[in-house]
Amino acid sequence: MGYDFDFTAIAANSGLLLHGAGLTLGLTAIAATLGMALSIGGAATVLWGSPWAQRLVRLYVEAIRNTPFIVQLFFIFFGLPSLGVKLSAFEAAAVAMTINLTAYGIEITRAGIEAVPPGQREAGYAVGLTPLSTFLYIILPQAIAVVYPSLVSQIIITMLESAVVSQVAVTDLTHAADLIQSRTYRAFETYFVVTLIYLGMALTLRALFNRAGRRLFAGKPA
Amino acid sequence: MTLSLADIIPFLLLAARWTLLLSAIAFIGGASGALLLLLWRYGAPRTGRRATAIYIQLLQGTPLLLQLFLVFFGLPLLGVEVSPLAAASIALTLYASAFLAEIWRGCVDAIPLGQWDASASLGMNFVTQMRYIILPQSLKIAIPPTVGFLVQLLKSTALASIVGFNELTRSGQIVANATFKPFLIYALVALIYFAMCYPLTLGSRALERRMRITR
Numbered sequence: 147m148g149y150d151f152d153f154t155a156i157a158a159n160s161g162l163l164l165h166g167a168g169l170t171l172g173l174t175a176i177a178a179t180l181g182m183a184l185s186i187g188g189a190a191t192v193l194w195g196s197p198w199a200q201r202l203v204r205l206y207v208e209a210i211r212n213t214p215f216i217v218q219l220f221f222i223f224f225g226l227p228s229l230g231v232k233l234s235a236f237e238a239a240a241v242a243m244t245i246n247l248t249a250y251g252i253e254i255t256r257a258g259i260e261a262v263p264p265g266q267r268e269a270g271y272a273v274g275l276t277p278l279s280t281f282l283y284i285i286l287p288q289a290i291a292v293v294y295p296s297l298v299s300q301i302i303i304t305m306l307e308s309a310v311v312s313q314v315a316v317t318d319l320t321h322a323a324d325l326i327q328s329r330t331y332r333a334f335e336t337y338f339v340v341t342l343i344y345l346g347m348a349l350t351l352r353a354l355f356n357r358a359g360r361r362l363f364a365g366k367p368a
Numbered sequence: 369m370t371l372s373l374a375d376i377i378p379f380l381l382l383a384a385r386w387t388l389l390l391s392a393i394a395f396i397g398g399a400s401g402a403l404l405l406l407l408w409r410y411g412a413p414r415t416g417r418r419a420t421a422i423y424i425q426l427l428q429g430t431p432l433l434l435q436l437f438l439v440f441f442g443l444p445l446l447g448v449e450v451s452p453l454a455a456a457s458i459a460l461t462l463y464a465s466a467f468l469a470e471i472w473r474g475c476v477d478a479i480p481l482g483q484w485d486a487s488a489s490l491g492m493n494f495v496t497q498m499r500y501i502i503l504p505q506s507l508k509i510a511i512p513p514t515v516g517f518l519v520q521l522l523k524s525t526a527l528a529s530i531v532g533f534n535e536l537t538r539s540g541q542i543v544a545n546a547t548f549k550p551f552l553i554y555a556l557v558a559l560i561y562f563a564m565c566y567p568l569t570l571g572s573r574a575l576e577r578r579m580r581i582t583r
Contacts, residue, residue, distance in 0.1 A: 149445045208566065208569070209558075209562065211519075211565075211569070212519065212523075212561065212562045212565035212566045212569055213523065213558045213561045213562055213565070214523040214524070214526035214527075214537065214561055215523070215526075216526045216527065216529070216530075216537060217526060217537055217540070217554060217557050217558050217561060218558070220537075220540075220541070220544075220550070220554050221550075221551075221554040221555065221558060224544060224550035224551075224554065225550045225551035225552075225553075225554045225555065226551070227550075228549070228550065228551040229551065302429075306429075306430065306431040306432075307431065307432075308431075309431035309432075309433040309434060310431075310433055310527070310530075312433075313530060320431070320433060320434065323434075323437075327441075333437070333441035334438065334441045334442045334445055337434055337437040337438050337441060337442075338438060338442075340434060341430045341431070341434040341435070341438060344429070344430050344431055344434060345426065345429045345430050348429040348430070349429060
């Protein structure tokens with residue numbers, strides 16, 4: 147074959163990789179936190195909002211779900227400045243990831259809310275809870291418990307898809323890989339190691355979420 | 369030089385053909401791969417169950433962009449020079465095969481075990497069972513989620529722009545850089561993707577609804 151694999155150059159740049167992995171996880175955490183909050187609001191709007199608000203949210207969901215993430219990112223990073231909205235690369239990535247995750251999150255959360263039997267809401271009203279309290283304390287916890295695995299999967303998909311943000315020079319994990327391979331000419335080895343790091347992060351994240359889920363939703367019907 | 373919309377739109381639409389071509393290659397390749405994985409999983413469960421699960425986990429647990437880079441930079445090490453189209457086709461085929469295998473596995477598992485037993489008791493071997501009993505029944509439930517996955521696959525072809533394949537997204541980048549109108553161009557690009565994906569989304573939904581009624 148005549149090619150000697152050499153991983154030493156990557157080990158020498160482990161600081162870069164660590165920084166990149168941290169940034170990827172940070173972006174994912176921002177997108178997951180904001181995205182979940184917005185998803186719950188969006189799902190509630192689709193179910194109980196005014197007709198035009200419902201239509202607006204549905205349009206948003208369809209627009210995001212039927213276009214590639216990278217085009218959304220380019221639109222936000224390169225396109226929006228011409229409207230006077232200037233975002234740094236990191237901000238653009240965080241916004242794009244949040245917007246993307248929210249579109250899927252709304253659909254998932256809505257399905258969860260619809261899976262809660264209507265008797266639960268009626269029971270909430272019957273004991274004198276306000277509609278908002280009934281939603282927050284009775285319906286939402288049960289809805290999230292049902293769709294928790296799907297939400298976790300979507301967050302992990304968002305993390306994996308965030309590799310694309312390296313294209314607008316966000317110094318995430320993939321960007322670190324690009325940098326290392328251009329310095330060392332060890333493209334395959336670098337991307338191989340970084341792919342494994344992503345795999346490790348995805349598996350760890352899922353295990354942690356599953357563990358948290360078992361504790362959070364103990365005793366709830368899943 | 370100024371470019372008018374009359375120049376830009378045809379340019380982007382022509383580039384969208386490459387997006388469609390790449391999607392078609394990846395889907396056909398991915399479907400063939402998934403079928404083989406399925407045959408392995410059910411034909412030789414002792415090795416196939418574990419091996420296909422690992423394959424699926426590896427491809428679903430890593431970013432497609434990195435898979436693309438590994439093919440693009442890895443194959444030349446084996447002495448195979450690959451064009452951006454070839455690299456993207458191979459990477460997307462592997463990616464699609466993992467997702468389709470996972471989707472179809474669920475559809476095969478949905479077939480009652482009695483169907484396996486009954487066909488075995490008629491003396492059918494594994495291939496005949498699959499061909500005449502299991503796959504025809506699974507196919508019916510598999511179609512809606514498969515069409516849904518097509519949307520995901522079509523969107524994923526946008527990543528081929530990063531290794532320099534001149535499909536819709538990359539053409540959009542080129543035009544945006546040439547015209548200094550990124551807002552308009554990326555909106556147009558998104559609109560063309562939407563026009564390709566949304567009918568598939570609607571189709572998948574309609575098929576799903578029809579199936580819920582007939583079952």
